[in-house]
Amino acid sequence: MKRVYVNEEWCLGCHLCEYNCAFANSGMQDMALALKGKPIYPRIHIEEGEKISYAVSCRHCEDPICVRSCIAGAISKEGGVVKIDRAKCVSCFTCILVCPYGALAPGEDGVMQKCELCLQNSCGEPACVKGCPNRAIVYEERGEEE
Amino acid sequence: MRRYVIIGNGIAAVNCIEGIRSVDAKGRITVVSEETHPAYCRPLISYLLDGRTDQKRMQYRDPDFYDRMGCEMLYRRKAVRIDREDKKVELLDGTLLPYDALCVAAGSHPFVPKFEGLDEVGKKFSFTTLDDALALEQAVDKDSKVLIVGAGMIGLKCAECLAERVAEVTVCDLADHVLPTFLNFECAAYVQRRLEDHGIRFALGDSAARFEKDASSGAYRAVLKSGAVLAFDVLVLAIGARANASLVKDIGGAGERGIAVDEHMRTSLPDIYAAGDCTESTDVSCGERKLLSNLPNAAMQGYAAGVNMAGGSAVFDRAIMMNSISFFGLHSMTAGSYNGELFEEKTDTSVKRLYTEGDLLKGFVLIGCSDRAGIYTSMIRNRTPLSSVDFEMMKKAATTAAFSAGAREKMFGGMV
Numbered sequence: 001m002k003r004v005y006v007n008e009e010w011c012l013g014c015h016l017c018e019y020n021c022a023f024a025n026s027g028m029q030d031m032a033l034a035l036k037g038k039p040i041y042p043r044i045h046i047e048e049g050e051k052i053s054y055a056v057s058c059r060h061c062e063d064p065i066c067v068r069s070c071i072a073g074a075i076s077k078e079g080g081v082v083k084i085d086r087a088k089c090v091s092c093f094t095c096i097l098v099c100p101y102g103a104l105a106p107g108e109d110g111v112m113q114k115c116e117l118c119l120q121n122s123c124g125e126p127a128c129v130k131g132c133p134n135r136a137i138v139y140e141e142r143g144e145e146e
Numbered sequence: 147m148r149r150y151v152i153i154g155n156g157i158a159a160v161n162c163i164e165g166i167r168s169v170d171a172k173g174r175i176t177v178v179s180e181e182t183h184p185a186y187c188r189p190l191i192s193y194l195l196d197g198r199t200d201q202k203r204m205q206y207r208d209p210d211f212y213d214r215m216g217c218e219m220l221y222r223r224k225a226v227r228i229d230r231e232d233k234k235v236e237l238l239d240g241t242l243l244p245y246d247a248l249c250v251a252a253g254s255h256p257f258v259p260k261f262e263g264l265d266e267v268g269k270k271f272s273f274t275t276l277d278d279a280l281a282l283e284q285a286v287d288k289d290s291k292v293l294i295v296g297a298g299m300i301g302l303k304c305a306e307c308l309a310e311r312v313a314e315v316t317v318c319d320l321a322d323h324v325l326p327t328f329l330n331f332e333c334a335a336y337v338q339r340r341l342e343d344h345g346i347r348f349a350l351g352d353s354a355a356r357f358e359k360d361a362s363s364g365a366y367r368a369v370l371k372s373g374a375v376l377a378f379d380v381l382v383l384a385i386g387a388r389a390n391a392s393l394v395k396d397i398g399g400a401g402e403r404g405i406a407v408d409e410h411m412r413t414s415l416p417d418i419y420a421a422g423d424c425t426e427s428t429d430v431s432c433g434e435r436k437l438l439s440n441l442p443n444a445a446m447q448g449y450a451a452g453v454n455m456a457g458g459s460a461v462f463d464r465a466i467m468m469n470s471i472s473f474f475g476l477h478s479m480t481a482g483s484y485n486g487e488l489f490e491e492k493t494d495t496s497v498k499r500l501y502t503e504g505d506l507l508k509g510f511v512l513i514g515c516s517d518r519a520g521i522y523t524s525m526i527r528n529r530t531p532l533s534s535v536d537f538e539m540m541k542k543a544a545t546t547a548a549f550s551a552g553a554r555e556k557m558f559g560g561m562v
Contacts, residue, residue, distance in 0.1 A: 006558060008551075049539070049547035054554075056546065059562045065520075068161065068449065069442035071189045072199070073206040088203050090193045093477050093516055097470040098442060100528075101557060102518030102544060110475075143561045 001080035002141050004044075004117065004126050006055045010136035011046070013053030017128035017137055018042035021057075024118050024127035041107045043115040044128045055128060055137055057115035058082055058103040066095040066104065074112075081119065086111045148173035150455055151235050151243050153225045153393065154251035155179035156188065157441055158422025158448035160206055162249045163215050165452020165460065173456065176218045176243055178225050178235070183276055184212065189441060191279035192303035196310065201276075225252075230397050230415055247417050247455035250405060251448060252390035254423040254439060258383050262356035267366055270381040273304045285380050286312050293368055293378035295354050297324040299471055301384035302337070305346045306473050315346045316376055318368075322351035328469060328480045329511065333497055336513045340476040349374065357381070389424045389437060401426055404437045409463035411451035419455055421447035431466045431482035431508050431526050438465045464527040470516070477516045482509030482526040489541055500541065505531045518544040 019035060021042040028034035044057035060082050067075045067082065074088035075095060089112050095104045096112075107113040117139075118126045129139040150166055152159045155177050163175060185206040193199040212219055224238040228248065235243040256272040264270070269285045272278050282304075286292065290312040294301045297319035305315045319326070323334035324341070338348060354368045368376045389404035400406040400414035404426035411419045422444035426437050443465045453460035468481035486503025496514035500507065500522070507525045521544035524530070536548040546554060556562075 003561070005560075008554070008558075047545055047547040049536075049545075052547060052551075054547075054558065056558070059558070061562050065442070065446075068445040071441045072187050072204070088199070090190060090198055092189070092470055092472060093479065093519075094442065094470045095520075096516055097468055097479050097481065097519050098523055099518075099520035100524035101546060102521050104520075105517070142559075 001060075002117075002139050003060055004057055004115065004129060004137060004139055005142065006137045008052055008054040008136075010134050011052075011054045012134050012136070013046055013048055014133065015046050016131055016133060017044050017055050018046065020127040020131035021115075024121050024123040025113075027122070039108075041105070041113070043105075043113055045102075045105075047102075056101055056103060057128065059101055060117075065098045065100070069094050069098045081116055082114065083116050084112055084114055086113065148246045148456070149244055150175045150247050150249070151245040152177045152249045152251055153235065154253055154390075154422070154424075155181065155185050155219075155221075156251060156253050156422060156444070157185065157206065158251035158253075158444040158451075159249070160185045160211070161445045161448030162251060162419075162421060162452035162455070163212075163217060165449040165454075165458075166456045167215055167452075168449075169453055169456035169458040172216075174218070175216065176220060177212075178220045178223050178237065178243070180222065180224050181275065181277070182221050184209075184219075186276055188274065188276075189303075191273065191276055192307040194276075194279055194307075195283055196307040204276075225393060228393055228397055228418065230418065233417060245417070247419065249411075249448075249451050249455060250394055250413070250418065250420040250424060251422045251444075251451075252393060252424045254387040254389050256383065257386045257388045259385060261354060263358055266359045267357050267381050269379060270383060273300050273382050273384055274387070282380070282382065289313050290380050291378045292316070292380045292382060293318070293354075293376055294382040294384055295319070296382075296384035296386070297321060297348070297350065298327060298384060298386065299325065299469070301382070302341065302473060303471070304382050304384060305341060306344070309341075309344050309346055312380075316349060316378070317341075317346060318349040318353050318370060318376070320351070320353040320371075324348070324350070325471075325478070329478070333478075333499070333511050333513060336495075336497060337473055337476065337478055340473050344474050349376065387423070387439065389426070389439075391424050394418060394420060402435070406435070407447070409450075409461045410454045411447055411462065412454070419451040421451040427465050428463070429466055429483065430464050430529065432485060438467055440467065440469055442468065466523075466526055468523060470519075476514055477512075478514075479512040479516050479519050480510065481519075481523050482507075484509050484511075491541075502532060502537075505533050507532060520544075521546060 022040040026034040190204040227236040291314040294317045323331045394405045405420040423439040450460040450462040489500040491498045499511040501509040539548040
């Protein structure tokens with residue numbers, strides 16, 4: 001099962017992945033119309049230390065603690081992808097409380113959202129990977145679970 | 147074919163079913179439930195009343211779940227006794243259910259102390275089940291004056307969901323601040339203020355002593371310990387919960403306030419497992435045995451129990467108290483134990499408290515600043531040595547960038 005991985009040493013910390021993510025999930029055709037002058041709510045974010053930067057998005061864990069912890073039964077794992085049913089989510093933030101990677105955050109409407117690998121949106125493949133100028137973010141297989 | 151019996155049909159039970167089926171596709175699973183509904187998300191009953199969910203969306207699993215899992219569902223049935231010698235569960239109607247492995251996931255029940263005059267009160271409710279919520283919904287209208295006894299999570303969520311639909315909501319509690327189990331006075335003030343901003347009134351450090359009915363008008367009033375009098379017409383009792391542990395304790399199972407389980411979810415009795423709010427287990431943040439009633443623990447315990455019942459091997463040894471709750475958009479998170487040294491950072495709208503002891507993070511309180519809190523939580527659960535991270539960085543904000551390069555490689559470089 002392919003997942004999104006990031007090579008820390010190649011990440012420039014340019015935050016383009018955040019913009020590409022927000023655009024891919026905006027449902028809009030025009031990037032400027034979708035994002036310009038607005039706060040963005042990406043499902044990937046750059047973590048920055050003193051000398052490092054890297055992008056973090058959902059790890060699609062083998063035994064995801066968010067799935068078991070969700071008080072609304074809104075998070076499930078299907079075909080290796082951890083998904084959130086936003087109609088069921090009540091924004092209690094329990095998933096934020098348990099995710100060891102800090103990979104979940106609320107969207108503009110306050111409802112939780114997370115990386116679902118762009119499989120359901122217009123991009124069809126992870127937009128963060130596609131648009132990474134230094135190819136620091138990759139979409140590949142590193143070991144199998146099923 | 148192996149026979150599994152599960153007593154209860156809440157979060158722990160559903161995850162137990164999933165655990166069993168991850169190992170054994172064929173065994174016979176029988177679920178005994180006193181309720182009449184498929185498993186639903188109990189913490190969502192307040193969201194049902196304020197319209198943020200509905201009965202369909204608050205289902206815990208999809209409608210085909212029990213069929214797909216091949217479960218025999220016995221609704222509106224009550225287990226009254228476990229025969230540990232013959233390995234049978236006896237139901238109230240006399241039915242005997244033989245088992246090879248049994249899981250007691252019986253949950254908890256509201257604790258209602260004796261109050262003088264309580265029997266006289268017509269409209270009184272608990273607030274833990276879907277039926278409670280539906281009955282309460284029927285009982286209130288825009289003119290209702292609601293009195294809630296108990297300023298814990300259940301009482302406050304009830305207050306929040308009623309605030310917009312009734313004339314008056316008052317919460318009383320013997321404790322001098324809200325959420326006394328999780329927050330100290332200072333932290334609780336943030337939450338209380340938010341609730342007061344939405345019209346909820348409080349009578350704290352004072353609680354109902356007795357209830358009276360005015361013979362002529364039929365109106366009710368509560369006389370508080372201080373002598374203050376509160377008029378009301380709907381009463382909600384949200385004082386606390388007790389573990390439903392008697393089925394196991396009656397036949398000699400170990401446990402103080404709940405059913406004692408080990409990290410495999412085994413009780414002290416052979417082939418009897420337990421999971422969820424009816425259990426007591428080890429809190430990894432302090433090493434104490436206690437009730438660790440919260441939904442994530444129930445789910446993880448239930449799943450581990452199921453795997454082990456079916457002959458697999460699953461360990462759940464990282465239970466801590468943890469909770470995330472919101473009131474009118476203000477999110478409060480707590481986790482672990484409040485032991486050791488305190489780091490605190492406060493603003494007018496937020497408070498962050500991190501507790502460290504020796505080389506470990508033990509607990510936290512985060513109100514209005516919950517971003518990526520799970521990084522802290524996992525440090526508590528995994529007992530991550532503080533010396534292995536840049537904790538000064540971590541005090542500012544939860545970030546995996548504070549971990550060593552090697553730890554980050556493990557977290558992000560492959561499958562987890």
